[in-house]
Amino acid sequence: MSAPNQGADRGADYRGGSLSGAFLALVRRDLLLAFRRRTELLFPVIFLLVVISLFPLGIGPGPQLLARIAPGVIWIAALLATVISLDALFRSDFEDGTLEQFVISGHPLTLIALAKIATHWLVAGLPIVLLSPLLALWMNLPAESLGVMVLTLLLGTPILSLIGSIGVGLTISLKRGGQLLSLLVFPLYVPILIIATAAVMATSDNLPYTQFLGLLAAGLITSVTLAPFATAAALKISLS
């Protein structure tokens, strides 16, 4: 797919034909679009903060109880924030027809899906990771658990974006796919939630936790390899 694309107007900039060029061009474009709408960029982060702050209000401010439920609460809030931000993954591209142009562009749709997912994580997942020390502070998580908490989020949130993208691909043609999307992806998030919270809880009980991080890393590698293909297949079905 080199010859016809080489003459593309921004060829020099985007190295039009090559796979990595297409990937980087797409990531750059989506990041640019995201940063042009900065307030929208903040919504998932604010959502996360609001949800977390509801827990002490609903359960009570007892520091020991909060510390006990902190890993689960932070992780569940991360799941919710991810699912809320997922719908934007392909929405605007689907509505203005860009997605169809991607399909006929000659570049593998799997690669395009991977680029979109990577951008989604940078925009929606990474802020959660960066914000997690503050959340841990709010939830009175012990300091020795903080590092592992951040690590589980770092390894786990990309999996959330990857698995979630399959659900988005399947529901993109529906006008109100958001509610259905949560039904589709939450069951698939169960293992991540279990393993990640187990890792954090192990640290507060002074138990070994590296095996859980290993499992999360394995899950990340597996989903990076498989999920983009499933997303591409789902998008093709939705566009048919």
Next chain:
Amino acid sequence: MNTNVNHPSKPRKSALVLFIHKLGSPPWFYAFSGKLIPWLWLLFGIMTAWGLYLGLVKGPADYLQGESVRIMYIHVPSAWMSWMIYAVMAGLGFITLVWRIRITEILAMSSAPIGAAFTLVALASGSLWGRPTWGTYWVWDARLTSELVLLFLYLGVMGLYNAIDEPRKAARAACLLALVGVVNLPIIHFSVKWWNTLHQPNSISFTGGSSIDASMLWPLLIMAIAVKFYYAANLLSRARVKLLEQDLRKAWVRNVVPRDLPRVGPDVVHRDRGN
């Protein structure tokens, strides 16, 4: 030269392959399954009556669990079926996505409600058994929890299938979701299993010796086979209805459905009014 001899480069299909190919055609499938269904219901009836008689009347009560152990004859086969049907659905979904065979697509989508029903039965009977045994209706125990997640997966497949208007597109999307689910199911199952320990250990295993007495094992196995006939009969019945619905305007349906029966569908309604 004898013209009846097949060309050597085109080997004749074996009877079995030919039969499977024929089943892919809706009229053939409709006719064949119509003949099969009464036998499946009959076998289901006989096996169920036999299994329940052995289990509920002849079989002994458990020395620990008492009479409530008899819930097992419904609960365990339902739980087995709930997992098996998901695997079958995903297998049919794979065939659908690769070869785009319409019959497997319809079979996969007809499997989902049956599997969900079995999951629900397993959950309900499990919690009824839990009340006298554990002293509570619901425990976040590994097997109940993974059964619950399985129910959510079924509901997702059914929800997606019903949300998309065009039936063939809906079926392909739901089949892909079923495939994603089947990749995740072992991970979900083992993570949940590891997450919890309260449940009894497996008492039936096919590799090692079984810790269950023959007087309880036989009715259980008979019931396990009976529900498979139920699945087959129910599946084929549902698939036949779906086929008729989708092919309402095709010639073969007009030949199959008796003329005197009231027809469904807007175009037919108009014609009837005209008369």
